Amino acid sequence: MKKLLYSFLLLTSICFAQEDKINYADCLILKDEDSIICKYSINRLEYKKEIEIQWINPDKKLSRNRIITIPQGHGSIYDFRYITGRQKGIWTFKVIDEKKEYTTSFTLE
Numbered sequence: 001m002k003k004l005l006y007s008f009l010l011l012t013s014i015c016f017a018q019e020d021k022i023n024y025a026d027c028l029i030l031k032d033e034d035s036i037i038c039k040y041s042i043n044r045l046e047y048k049k050e051i052e053i054q055w056i057n058p059d060k061k062l063s064r065n066r067i068i069t070i071p072q073g074h075g076s077i078y079d080f081r082y083i084t085g086r087q088k089g090i091w092t093f094k095v096i097d098e099k100k101e102y103t104t105s106f107t108l109e
Contacts, residue, residue, distance in 0.1 A: 022041075022042065022043055023040075023041065023042050023097065023100070023102055024040070024041055024102060024104075025038065025039070025041075025093055025094070025102045025104040026038070026039050026041075026104050027039070027091075027093050027104055027106045029083065029106060031083065034082050034083045034084050035080060035081070035082060035083065036080070036081045036082070036083060036086070036091075036106070036108075037078060037080050038053075038055075038078065038079050038080075038093040039076055039077070039078050040053065040076060040095045040097075040102065041075060041076040042070070042075055042076070042097070043075060044073060044074065044075040045070060045072060045073065045074065045075070046072060046073070048069055048070065048071050048072050049069070049070045049097075050067055050068070050069050050070075051067070051068055051070060051077070051095055051096065051097045052065065052066070052067055052068075052095070052096040053065070053066050053068060053079055053093070053094070053095050054066075054092075054093075054094040054095075054096070055091065055092075055093060055094075056092040056093075056094060057086075057087050057089070057091060058089025058090050058091060059087070063091075064079075064081070066079065079093075086108050088109060089107065089108065090105050090106070090107050091106055091107070091108060092104070092105050093105075
């Protein structure tokens, strides 16, 4: 009985934790591949949607600005940059989805 209760509580907490991350941005640095990969995730859409993504350098200047279409039925987009040639410091990846903004930061050393 205790195992069943603990399993239920664990499952419930995982479900609620995922609810907080319906829309989010995240970046991954792959040094061995000289790559920065950033992802924006949303609930899967029944229609196509345009979003704006921005890469902001450590000097707070816009380094890249793109409009990307999320196709119908999809739940994420990715954007990729090389590490080589990027300024060292804290970068910001920002997604503007309608009137809401989602950001994440990462450090290049």
